[in-house]
Amino acid sequence: MRQSQLFTKTRKEIPSDETSKNAELLIRAGFIHKEQAGVYSILPLGLMVVSKIKQIVSEEMKSVGSTELLMSSLQSKELWEKTDRWNDEKVDVWFKSQLKNGTEVGFGWSHEEPITSLMTYHVKSYNDLPVYVHQFQNKLRNEVRAKAGIMRCREFIMKDMYSYSTNEEEHMNFYNKTIEAYKKVFERVGLGGNTFVTSASGGVFTDKFSHEFQTICDAGEDNIYVHKDGKLALNEEVFNDKTLADLNVEKSDFEMKKAAEVGNIFTFGTKKCEELGLYFNDSDGEKKGVFLGSYGIGITRLMGVLAEVFSDDKGLSWPKEVSPFHVHLVRLGVNGTTVSFADKVYDDLKSNGFTVLYDDRDLRAGEKFADSDLIGIPVRFVISDKTVAEEKIEVKKRKESESEVVSLDVALKNL
């Protein structure tokens, strides 16, 4: 797209109450807009990143056999009372309101209850199981303090998946497949090397058996203990002598690091389904409660973590897979030959299947480069009167300080 058509301008100032690096950078570069504390709108550049993350997550969820649906935000009190999660003392993040006739309604902060209730219409027999469903949904949570920019918001996009299985073995099979799918997601968005699977229950299977995916990140709210081999990490709750002995590892080999939770997977067991009336008839005719698991990835949070991890003092620096565009084409100079050469390169890039942000604005080179560094597209093509004379392009990678001057053919081949 032509940058002259992109309505967002980079900004020097940020909201005075904003202290997190991810929100500062994303606001200044025009990816998000702060509506109020903990509430951000997603601007075109941000929506492109969100779409790429969603696409990757969507592919991996489909690969484990899940089907997409979309639950409502409005929630009924009766349903959540059945599992004792309506009471504000039990769940302290509800936003609630009232219909005109006084009926109380809540706004979805999670969806185990309504999806489980929905399943009672479709699951009757062991033949109907297992069922795996996921959604990309706008969660609303009345957090006391919204902080860490878009890493902890009162409104955010989440991928939540739910598994309904006939028994624990079938559940664990899917649970373990999901761990692998999650690993692929974090690898594909560029966070593979910094993300650890940690167990919140120390490897002991209970109804609360769960794992977290933690990405090393200074802005993270959690502390994790990373083993020097770089493969094992433990949550603070389970970093104790018993766990260390179970795993046969030395305390001194671990280092504490700040980390952000980017995903979690959770075993509910059969209790919630039983409370909501979701039973099935087993092959021997016996009525049994369905076994529930739930699996979350914070999509907008992930954009925040990416901004924290992949940025420097000049701005953002997106991994290729989630960058809003493949190439930032920056035109310097306004003479006819330069403009038509840049226009041609823009068309050639597009017809070769690349997405391009084309800076066709009449601004000083310094301003254009500063914007380009701030926005953080991984590859920059610069075309100026000088490069045009040689029919060449200056190629600079966002993560490197050196550039090289090459022909269009070579530049395309190296993309």
Next chain:
Amino acid sequence: MRQSQLFTKTRKEIPSDETSKNAELLIRAGFIHKEQAGVYSILPLGLMVVSKIKQIVSEEMKSVGSTELLMSSLQSKELWEKTDRWNDEKVDVWFKSQLKNGTEVGFGWSHEEPITSLMTYHVKSYNDLPVYVHQFQNKLRNEVRAKAGIMRCREFIMKDMYSYSTNEEEHMNFYNKTIEAYKKVFERVGLGGNTFVTSASGGVFTDKFSHEFQTICDAGEDNIYVHKDGKLALNEEVFNDKTLADLNVEKSDFEMKKAAEVGNIFTFGTKKCEELGLYFNDSDGEKKGVFLGSYGIGITRLMGVLAEVFSDDKGLSWPKEVSPFHVHLVRLGVNGTTVSFADKVYDDLKSNGFTVLYDDRDLRAGEKFADSDLIGIPVRFVISDKTVAEEKIEVKKRKESESEVVSLDVALKNL
């Protein structure tokens, strides 16, 4: 997808308080699930239809130069007070709640205010205009009575677009382009012949200048007057002697019909931008208010109207362009040859780029055909022991009563 993997089952019963045809059919066929009055979740089949509608709308909005963003649902009181639209006496569809510190928040029922406020950070000069943006957003509206199924909900997906122009002429240029884009949308989803552009202000340009797109539909809430030429229709408000004289048409040539509003476009003028501080410097340095327009299409409502218009006593009957799948492949019989032939046809269809719902379940033919009619995919391929013996397929269109038995090659060619 294999129907055995689709967790939704068709249902005979519907919620007792459901009286609208669209919701009845969509619930029974497994496209939506009723959460409470006026609130529906979207199940996999429904989400496929919604995605197709969104894709068509998205392409047409891009064709007029609009860029996609996504605004927050949570709204701040201060902002809406500036335009006097926070007060419940002025706007009676707000859902409101409170943060933990007592701050009131609202849930977005429309987004003129926050998008206009956002623009003050990006629009300063005439060089920055015009700006066109749109979103697919989950609107929340506290309707007194939610009725007409998914055609009037308390929660629904809307495409809302906003235009910011330097003056009325530039605005009207875009406004008229959008009328054409909207016509294309309704044509592409299959409603071209039944949808009329009606003017709510009788063709007189005011700050409230607006047009509606009305689809003839028994379940519609509006009455429109359609001229016998089939090209002109008038809203009830402007169907009077003055309008008829202005247009030089006879009252007796019009017939009243029930219609559902599927889209509307609206001129705000400069007032709202001025209230929210959105000004620009004109080329002569003069400070002026930006000229605002807004343009809506109810995406989930459109699915409801499609269900009303394209259905019969057997069930839904989707137009090709918005059908969840291209083909419903129904296998009768479970013998090895039949299964492998059906599996092969399934693979062939997919490798030819068609999406297929493959009924691989072991059910009676009558049950399978009833489900197929209810779900309403436009083309059905039936494979039975009998057709396999001849290496043929029985092809039946949902809208036709006759079927024909042809080879796979012929069947593929006719798709």
